[in-house]
Amino acid sequence: MDLxxxxxxxxxxxxxxxxxxxxxPTTLHTPLMSQTNAIHGIVVLGGLIVIGYANSTLDxxxxxxxxxxxxxxxxxGFMVTDRMLEMFGTKKKxxxxxxxxxxxxxxxxxxx
Amino acid sequence: MMPLAALAPDSGLVGLLYIVAFSLFIIGIRFGTxxxxxxxxxxxxxxxxxxxxxxTLLLQGIGNWGLIFAGILIxxxxxxxxxxxxxxxxxxxxxxxxxxxxGGAIALIAWSxxxxxxxxxxxxxxxxxxxxxxxxxxxxxxxxxxxxxxSLFAMVVGSVSFWGSNVAFGKLQELIPSQPMKVPGQxxxxxxxxxxxxxxxxxxxxxxxxxxxxxxxxxxxxxxxxFLGTMVVLPIGGADMPVVIxxxxxxxxxxxxxxxxxxxxxxxxxGGTLVGSSGTILTLEMATAMNRSVANILxxxxxxxxxxxxxxxxxxxxRSMTAQDAAIQLAYADSVVxxxxxxxxxxxxxxxxxxxxxxxxKKGVSVSYAIHPVAGRMPxxxxxxxxxxxxxxxxxxxxDEINPELPQTDVCVVIGANDVTNPAxxxxxxxxxxxxxIIEVDEAQQVLVLKRSMSPGFAGIDNDLFYHPKTAMVFGDxxxxxxxxxxxxxxx
Numbered sequence: 001m002d003l004x005x006x007x008x009x010x011x012x013x014x015x016x017x018x019x020x021x022x023x024x025p026t027t028l029h030t031p032l033m034s035q036t037n038a039i040h041g042i043v044v045l046g047g048l049i050v051i052g053y054a055n056s057t058l059d060x061x062x063x064x065x066x067x068x069x070x071x072x073x074x075x076x077g078f079m080v081t082d083r084m085l086e087m088f089g090t091k092k093k094x095x096x097x098x099x100x101x102x103x104x105x106x107x108x109x110x111x112x
Numbered sequence: 113m114m115p116l117a118a119l120a121p122d123s124g125l126v127g128l129l130y131i132v133a134f135s136l137f138i139i140g141i142r143f144g145t146x147x148x149x150x151x152x153x154x155x156x157x158x159x160x161x162x163x164x165x166x167x168t169l170l171l172q173g174i175g176n177w178g179l180i181f182a183g184i185l186i187x188x189x190x191x192x193x194x195x196x197x198x199x200x201x202x203x204x205x206x207x208x209x210x211x212x213x214x215g216g217a218i219a220l221i222a223w224s225x226x227x228x229x230x231x232x233x234x235x236x237x238x239x240x241x242x243x244x245x246x247x248x249x250x251x252x253x254x255x256x257x258x259x260x261x262x263s264l265f266a267m268v269v270g271s272v273s274f275w276g277s278n279v280a281f282g283k284l285q286e287l288i289p290s291q292p293m294k295v296p297g298q299x300x301x302x303x304x305x306x307x308x309x310x311x312x313x314x315x316x317x318x319x320x321x322x323x324x325x326x327x328x329x330x331x332x333x334x335x336x337x338x339f340l341g342t343m344v345v346l347p348i349g350g351a352d353m354p355v356v357i358x359x360x361x362x363x364x365x366x367x368x369x370x371x372x373x374x375x376x377x378x379x380x381x382x383g384g385t386l387v388g389s390s391g392t393i394l395t396l397e398m399a400t401a402m403n404r405s406v407a408n409i410l411x412x413x414x415x416x417x418x419x420x421x422x423x424x425x426x427x428x429x430x431r432s433m434t435a436q437d438a439a440i441q442l443a444y445a446d447s448v449v450x451x452x453x454x455x456x457x458x459x460x461x462x463x464x465x466x467x468x469x470x471x472x473x474k475k476g477v478s479v480s481y482a483i484h485p486v487a488g489r490m491p492x493x494x495x496x497x498x499x500x501x502x503x504x505x506x507x508x509x510x511x512d513e514i515n516p517e518l519p520q521t522d523v524c525v526v527i528g529a530n531d532v533t534n535p536a537x538x539x540x541x542x543x544x545x546x547x548x549x550i551i552e553v554d555e556a557q558q559v560l561v562l563k564r565s566m567s568p569g570f571a572g573i574d575n576d577l578f579y580h581p582k583t584a585m586v587f588g589d590x591x592x593x594x595x596x597x598x599x600x601x602x603x604x
Binding site for chain 1: 134137138140141142144145146147148150151153154155157158161164165168169171173174175176179180182183184186187188190191192194195196198200203206207210211213214216217218220221223224225227228258357358361364365368369371372373375376377378379380381382383384385386387388389390391392393394397483485490491492493495496499500502505508510
């Protein structure tokens with residue numbers, strides 16, 4: 001792909017990003033930030049690519065660390081965002097409420 | 113080696129799958145504009161990520177499976193455990209840490225990509241293969257500039273973000289003093305580091321055919337960027353952390369986009385750019401909320417001991433009140449506005465505050481919450497903490513919305529907030545926070561301040577509000593005091 005095409009994509013994505021993100025209310029800025037944190041975990045793709053052609057131990061170590069970092073970013077980021085948004089979504093969560101809500105033990109928002 | 117049919121990296125199918133992935137990111141963020149749909153949006157974005165990762169794993173030329181799966185496994189385990197364990201109060205640290213990891217990963221990838229181009233030497237076969245694989249140009253001995261420049265950018269900015277985020281994490285976790293730390297000649301050192309990095313980049317780009325010479329210079333740039341990241345964040349006070357975290361977030365995003373350009377990967381370009389936009393918007397919003405420019409926050413050493421107007425707090429008279437009296441005052445009000453600050457979060461008092469609001473509402477008192485944009489340690493942090501305590505988000509009022517209502521408010525309860533209520537921001541031109549928009553608590557009829565002692569806040573600035581005639585201080589641990597008020601209210 002040539003550089004100009006890539007810069008075109010970059011500029012258009014920046015406009016889309018500004019448009020969409022400026023509509024996110026203040027209330028949701030923390031989840032927004034942790035979600036975008038998860039999204040920049042997409043650098044893991046770079047890690048997957050470079051480790052494929054690593055030709056020295058150093059390169060393998062660099063690639064491995066990059067993949068670990070990126071995966072922590074993705075998995076941790078999306079999960080913690082989910083934990084936060086769960087608290088926003090449900091209005092009144094009384095434990096005994098609906099029978100079909102039984103299947104989610106992870107919702108015991110740990111903080112005391 | 114790969115059981116599934118491997119995809120040619122430059123095939124249309126790969127491009128299409130990447131389009132699916134980044135479209136899901138955008139749709140996911142779009143759903144994030146409302147509290148009731150945001151969770152689904154997060155799930156949609158996560159699906160997009162899965163599409164991007166699986167597509168990449170299927171690419172021809174991807175190898176080293178043992179390391180790839182080890183990396184994914186280790187990363188997933190750490191990510192799952194960390195996200196389950198983290199307290200909502202510690203969210204800013206967590207985001208800073210994740211942000212640093214992202215920046216670090218980008219810097220490493222850029223380094224590896226650079227090494228890959230440099231290290232070819234005699235292995236032109238392999239180089240040709242890889243060049244085809246990443247859609248790169250025909251082989252020449254030189255690192256092509258369209259790889260070189262974005263790689264250097266990604267490496268430098270990623271490294272600044274990694275080290276800066278780690279320092280921010282250290283400050284938020286209080287491993288490093290949160291007070292601004294100044295080194296003599298700081299600005300000069302930072303400027304020299306930046307100039308050195310730019311010069312190094314130019315030299316590498318000009319000499320892109322003399323590869324063997326370049327590696328030490330590249331590493332020198334990596335080290336300089338590490339110093340720059342550390343030196344820029346170290347002097348910034350804790351109260352400015354929301355801006356710093358947002359800015360580092362933007363940096364990481366931009367460096368990811370640059371890495372995407374170096375690697376010819378559209379999903380990376382768009383994903384990184386979205387994060388860059390988000391970080392930039394939040395940075396500007398936070399800076400506006402403090403009435404300061406981003407440059408001022410980064411370079412002025414806000415609230416440093418030299419400029420803070422502290423020192424006189426011991427001698428000045430103030431009025432204090434018991435929890436019982438406070439409960440009576442609240443019960444006979446018509447309207448109460450709670451102004452929560454980070455102290456509330458530290459004391460884990462958000463649940464007690466919700467109970468207090470419930471008791472008051474039972475008595476026909478209307479309760480709302482005034483949230484300053486920089487309450488807490490990251491954008492929107494206070495909202496998350498209150499949501500955790502099941503406070504309905506309709507009761508959370510933004511600063512501009514609540515300020516006109518404050519003169520008609522009977523009682524304002526300030527819990528663990530300090531600088532964001534300091535009237536000096538409006539009146540005292542010599543104050544370091546002069547001009548910062550505040551919650552105008554001093555406009556309310558009566559003010560209750562729940563606080564441990566008269567000590568100044570995170571930024572180290574004394575607050576005139578505490579000495580105002582209509583202010584009563586209720587000393588003690590915020591959670592304990594609020595619980596006492598709740599039980600007193602129950603008896604009234």
